[in-house]
Structure formats: C-alpha cells, structure tokens
Amino acid sequence: MTERIRLLVVDDHPVFRRGLLAVLSDAEDIEVVGAVGTGTEAIEAAAELAPDVMLLDLNLPDTNGIDVTKKLVASGFSGQVLVLTMYAEDAALVSAMEAGARGYLLKGATQEEIVSGIRSVVAGGMVFGAQVSAQVAARVTAADRRHLPALTAREEEVLTLMADGQTNTDIARRLVLSDKTVRNHITNLFAKLGVTDRREAVSLALEAGLGPQGGTLPWH
Secondary structure, eight states: OOOOEEEEEEOSOHHHHHHHHHHHTTOTTEEEEEEESSHHHHHHHHHHHOOSEEEEOSBOSSSBHHHHHHHHHHHTOOSEEEEEESOOOHHHHHHHHHHTOSEEEETTOOHHHHHHHHHHHHTTOOEEOHHHHHHHHTTOOHHHHTTSOOOOHHHHHHHHHHHTTOOHHHHHHHHTOOHHHHHHHHHHHHHHHTOSSHHHHHHHHHHTTOOOOTTOOTTO
8 A cells, every 4th residue: 555645734724724624534645643723833843753745824813824834944844845825926836946845736726636735745745736826827928038047948848847846757758858858958058047956947937937837838
C-alpha cells in the first residue's frame, strides 16, 4: 500500500475546518494528522506532527499565513505549504510564493482541486487554482515582461510553464524536449534571473506577469 500523505489543516473557522475534513475524508491516500486555528498552533503542530503538507489559510487571529510560511521555512520544515484562502489579490499570491508556499488555492475550490493540489505539491509541483490563474493571467502584458532580463523564446516558454506549476517532465513532454535539455534551459534562465531555485524564478515570473495560464501559453 502506498504511504499516505500526512496533512495538517490550518484555518481559524471551526465550521470551515470541519467541512475540509469531510471533503478530504474521501481521499484514501490523504491522512489528516491535525487541524488547528492559529499561526502559533500551526508552527507547533508542524514541529510535532511533521506533516507532508500544511493546508494554510492566510487570515489567522494571531498572525498571517505569510509569516507562518516564512517561519516554517526558516525552521527547516520539510513539508510543503499549500495556501487555501479567500484573498485573490496578486500581491497576496506573490507574497505567499516568495515566502515559500508551493501552491495557492481560493476558498470555493472544488474537492477535486483541493485533493489534486495536495497531491501535486507532494510530488514537487506548484499549484494554482483556476480562479487564481484567471486573476493572474488578466495582468499579463508586454510591458510587464520587459521587467525580466532578456530570455530566449524557449527559456520564456520554460519559465511560463514552471510558473504554471509544471514539472520538468511535464515541460519536456509539452515542448517535445529531452529532460536534459529542459534542465539546461532552467540552469540558463536561473543564471539570467540571478536566482538559485525554482521558487525564486517563479516569483519573478509572476511579478512580471508570466503564467499561470491555465495550460494556454499567451503567444499560442
């Protein structure tokens, strides 16, 4: 039997927490190991329970999910943070990703989106709900892209797909390239952007208006 995904739910509304637990109970590969309502409890539970994923609201009574994420990353938390919030603003999305979150869903996401998002971040992907994708896609303009260093057309394609949550294997399949070629493109664009990891590159891409595109590249 495949090892189950250990999930910690963090939301300050008891009724919403119970609703999430009901939604997640149908997923046999997900085990909810805890459900708490404050940032302090979230950090303590993360240390005690070592979940694979923290499903985290941004609006908490004692702090906010951005600061919780930063503290988790600084403490060496080995799990992944998947934001589930009512805030659809671009600034909140970018701040969450810069802090270290691996995905961003809006409350109102379907059961399928939430469960799929949890599985995706565990597998190393980045997740953006359909509603969030529509919000970010609306601000993609040529002017935004000029804030990025000069990238080749292929590097920009790779970066856009990274920002859309695609893994290297997904990108290779989409662009009909070898995995090695994709890795080379990523190494080159990291150097041009002055970043050292995927999260930083995606944050810059989002700020520049690239992706998520809901699977459709803007120039296609």
